[in-house]
Amino acid sequence: MAAEHGTEYAVIGAGVAGLTATIELALRGAEVTVYTDTSAAPPASEAAPAVFTPYPGGDPARFQRWTEHAHQTLADLADHEPRSGVEMRELREYFYQRPQRPAWLDELLGTRPIRPIPKPFVEATSSIRAHIDMLTYLPWLRSMAERAGVEFVEQRIASFDQAFRFGHRVILNCAGVGAARLAADALVKPMHGQVVHTRNDIGLTYSLHDDAAGPAGQVAYIFVIDDRLVLGGTFDAGRSDQGTERTAIDGIIQRCRALLRADGHPRWEELGAEGSELRVMAGVRPTRGAAGAFEETRVELQPFGHGRAVVHCYGHGRSGASISWSTAADAVELAMGGE
Numbered sequence: 005m006a007a008e009h010g011t012e013y014a015v016i017g018a019g020v021a022g023l024t025a026t027i028e029l030a031l032r033g034a035e036v037t038v039y040t041d042t043s044a045a046p047p048a049s050e051a052a053p054a055v056f057t058p059y060p061g062g063d064p065a066r067f068q069r070w071t072e073h074a075h076q077t078l079a080d081l082a083d084h085e086p087r088s089g090v091e092m093r094e095l096r097e098y099f100y101q102r103p104q105r106p107a108w109l110d111e112l113l114g115t116r117p118i119r120p121i122p123k124p125f126v127e128a129t130s131s132i133r134a135h136i137d138m139l140t141y142l143p144w145l146r147s148m149a150e151r152a153g154v155e156f157v158e159q160r161i162a163s164f165d166q167a168f169r170f171g172h173r174v175i176l177n178c179a180g181v182g183a184a185r186l187a188a189d190a191l192v193k194p195m196h197g198q199v200v201h202t203r204n205d206i207g208l209t210y211s212l213h214d215d216a217a218g219p220a221g222q223v224a225y226i227f228v229i230d231d232r233l234v235l236g237g238t239f240d241a242g243r244s245d246q247g248t249e250r251t252a253i254d255g256i257i258q259r260c261r262a263l264l265r266a267d268g269h270p271r272w273e274e275l276g277a278e279g280s281e282l283r284v285m286a287g288v289r290p291t292r293g294a295a296g297a298f299e300e301t302r303v304e305l306q307p308f309g310h311g312r313a314v315v316h317c318y319g320h321g322r323s324g325a326s327i328s329w330s331t332a333a334d335a336v337e338l339a340m341g342g343e
């Protein structure tokens with residue numbers, strides 16, 4: 005059914021969730037308009053480093069299906085689309101507490117133990133994961149959508165009714181933290197995060213991550229992204245501004261040096277050295293869930309009568325860059341059904 009005004013489909017949000025959903029729609033022949041609100045909280049997607057780190061949330065069977073599909077899709081992009089900003093690379097994970105992970109996940113990622121386990125950790129593993137350079141990936145996704153004829157409009161959508169009045173029949177709500185207001189969903193909460201990008205002067209070839217269970221009580225990660233390093237991070241629940249603080253960035257650099265030292269890298273002291281810093285960034289993760297849960301991602305169709313519907317696709321928390329191709333596929337299946 006063609007819309008009277010505007011395209012039949014609208015997507016609210018041009019973060020990684022909205023862009024991948026838009027491409028899935030366009031690939032199935034839909035005409036799509038994408039709305040973005042540039043005055044809103046800083047989108048999570050632009051600040052994410054990002055490495056394939058799916059976090060369990062919601063139904064375990066859905067988590068497994070989403071993880072497997074997204075891992076394969078990103079691996080295919082790394083193999084066949086050199087300009088996408090996606091590459092497969094080693095991630096070393098260090099744990100202060102013994103991790104609990106499903107066996108299928110270790111199998112999927114080819115996880116193997118690192119031995120001997122360096123002090124002060126109780127477990128150490130290595131796996132091969134997608135590394136996504138969001139500064140390349142987001143413009144690449146957008147140009148793919150534009151080549152498919154998608155129109156991008158910089159306009160804040162105040163309500164679903166407003167978007168229906170433009171003539172759209174199906175609206176995909178991929179608004180990240182903006183979904184809290186649009187969908188009146190109290191489970192959506194902002195979680196501010198800071199990172200620092202530096203030159204890779206130490207020739208690091210693998211990424212590192214700890215489980216945030218050390219004495220600092222905060223995570224340390226060093227991701228090799230293209231020719232630079234991204235050091236993180238912070239998790240400030242409830243915070244949705246764009247600010248960064250020097251003390252937070254210095255804390256990140258100290259924690260990352262300690263992690264690299266424990267790993268045994270000979271040049272750990274040079275990490276984040278003066279003059280190597282490229283940029284400091286902050287983003288707001290769209291977490292969703294009751295206390296202690298962050299990734300109860302909502303992918304659900306809400307009928308609005310007269311053949312109209314909203315398909316919600318938000319609440320990706322800490323793992324939107326990882327799983328968005330899977331949430332996009334499910335959302336578009338709901339939006340287009342058997343068309």
Ligand SMILES: Cc1cc2nc3c(=O)[nH]c(=O)nc-3n(C[C@H](O)[C@H](O)[C@H](O)COP(=O)(O)OP(=O)(O)OC[C@H]3O[C@@H](n4cnc5c(N)ncnc54)[C@H](O)[C@@H]3O)c2cc1C
Pocket residue numbers: 016017018019020021022039040041042044046047048049050051052053054055056057058159160161162178179180181182183186196197198199236237286287288289290318319320321322323324325326327
């Ligand atoms: C520091 C940091 C590190 C991270 N690291 C990783 C990682 O390693 N791996 C990983 O997988 N994920 C990581 N993440 C999480 C990941 O970035 C997010 O899960 C993901 O970007 C969420 O994408 P999104 O499209 O849902 O939201 P966003 O990127 O926030 O996009 C929301 C979009 O909605 C639009 N919008 C909102 N309200 C409205 C409105 N009313 N009208 C019109 N448009 C609207 C905004 O303009 C924006 O375009 C990280 C995040 C941060 C901040």
